[in-house]
Each structure stands twice: as structure tokens, then as C-alpha cells.
Amino acid sequence: MREKPQQQIAPIYHRRIGDIVVTAVSDGTLERTYEMMLGVPEDEAHKHLAAACRSSFVLSVNAFLIRSRDRLALVETGSGAYLGPTAGHLMANLEAAGVRPAEIDTILLTHMHPDHSAGLTDMTTGTANYANAELVVHENEPRHWFDDTAMGRGSEREKRLMFQQAREQTAPYRSRMRTFTKGEVLPGVTALPMPGHTPGHTGYLIESGGERLLIWGDVVHMPEVQVPRPEVSMVVDTDPAAAAASRRRVFDMAASERLLVTGMHLHFPGFAHVVREGAGHRLVSEAWRQTL
Numbered sequence: 001m002r003e004k005p006q007q008q009i010a011p012i013y014h015r016r017i018g019d020i021v022v023t024a025v026s027d028g029t030l031e032r033t034y035e036m037m038l039g040v041p042e043d044e045a046h047k048h049l050a051a052a053c054r055s056s057f058v059l060s061v062n063a064f065l066i067r068s069r070d071r072l073a074l075v076e077t078g079s080g081a082y083l084g085p086t087a088g089h090l091m092a093n094l095e096a097a098g099v100r101p102a103e104i105d106t107i108l109l110t111h112m113h114p115d116h117s118a119g120l121t122d123m124t125t126g127t128a129n130y131a132n133a134e135l136v137v138h139e140n141e142p143r144h145w146f147d148d149t150a151m152g153r154g155s156e157r158e159k160r161l162m163f164q165q166a167r168e169q170t171a172p173y174r175s176r177m178r179t180f181t182k183g184e185v186l187p188g189v190t191a192l193p194m195p196g197h198t199p200g201h202t203g204y205l206i207e208s209g210g211e212r213l214l215i216w217g218d219v220v221h222m223p224e225v226q227v228p229r230p231e232v233s234m235v236v237d238t239d240p241a242a243a244a245a246s247r248r249r250v251f252d253m254a255a256s257e258r259l260l261v262t263g264m265h266l267h268f269p270g271f272a273h274v275v276r277e278g279a280g281h282r283l284v285s286e287a288w289r290q291t292l
């Protein structure tokens, strides 16, 4: 008998922004629970989930290639071997997209959590997965995750998955790491700091030929709950109140400017618009197109 498929073929989606092509490449998915959330009663969180016709909190884990005329950048590196078998598929999916890791000249990180930076280095050999890439990140990320005092305050899980992971994953890149505070980081790519989730959490605004796309990192983890209720933060936020303030500010900007957005945990490929609805907001997914 013919075998039934057990998982997706490589999830890849291209979107043209002027002269730049942005490609969403999936690292996989993560199952999470209500306990991830702060500031919302459990029955209300599940009511939002039910209203979206979903039965569990499944998160996409996305990364994005940015192809401009003479650059090939990758935003995030996925989960590597840190978060179990449903994620950590970015390298295989890049290969399916026809991209060799050695071709990538720049890696932009929105922050140094394990679903974003844990695909930088192969820990079985200690070698960089991206042999020729410069690592570009907000200066507050290494400042925080490399700080022993901050690490001392973390739980055992935080010490291992956040602080230790950030240190060991970036180690082969130390001599080719560039930090920024804000502003243009690559031609057509501007860093917009959105602190709170982590101290250096940053979105990237891509602009070309009059078109714009905001890759907003982890402004949202649970879209069903946090888009209508932006005050809901995550237990993994280093500063939950600042994360909520950044989320409100970014939603407001995206809605006012009718910005196309995508994110690391919007359901793959995540391209959408934010529209105001009542006192809150709603995400409207963009239609799929066969040709660019």
C-alpha cells in the first residue's frame, strides 16, 4: 500500500519587495501551552483559541532570506538541536530552497533565544554552520546574554537554553560579529529596536522600490491571543511590561502605515496586515501568489 505522508515537504515562500526578494523558510513548529502566557486568565486564553478555531497553541518557527542585488542575508537560524524534533529543520529547508549555507554573507538576529540563534553552530563539531557569514545583532543582546550576573539570576532552564546557548552558538562568530543600536544594517534593511522580549530584541524593516515589509521578530508568539490582547506577555520575556509596550507601538505603526508584516511566530509564511478592530487589532493574512 502507498505510504501516507507524515510531515510537510520543505516549506518555502517567496515575496518580492521592490528589487528585494524575501523568502520565508520554516524551521518547523513548537507546541506550547497556556502556561507560556502572562496577564490573561486561562479560560480567556482558551476562548481566544476557540474563536480562531484552533485546539492547541502551535507556534511556527520561521526564518527569512533577504536577497538583494549583491547580498544574501538570513534573518535567524532556527532551533538547531535544542528544542526537539518538530523544529530544527532550517538547514534542510534552505537546501531544498537551493541555498548553500556558505553562500549566505550576513546573518541578522532579532535576538538570541534558542529558536532564533541555536542554528548558528553545529555543537557536535563546534563549527559554524555559516562559514562566510557576518553575524549582525543589537548590542544589548551579547551585553545581556554574556553577562554572568544576569545569568546568575536565571533559572536552570534559562541558564542552559538562553545564556549558555547564546554563548556557545555565537562562539565561532566572535571575530565576525557586528553590533548596532539602530538604523540601516544592510542596504535596504533598517533595524528597529523593539525591546522587552529581550533587551536587544529588534525588528527589520525592508524597503525597496516604494514597497516595505516589517519582519517583527517575536512581537507576537501567540497570535490568537496577543493580537486582540497586546497586554498579554510571555514568561520568557525579560521585561514583560516593556514587551507589551513595544507590541502596542508596533501594532499601531503597522496599522497606521498599512505595513506588510511577518514574524518568526506568525503562522507560516506569516505575511499579513494589521488592522484595527474595536479597541484592539486583527491580523489579515496575505493571499498566496504563484508568481512573484
Ligand SMILES: [Zn+2]
Residues within 6 Å of the ligand: 113, 115, 116, 218, 264, 265
Ligand atoms: Zn522566538
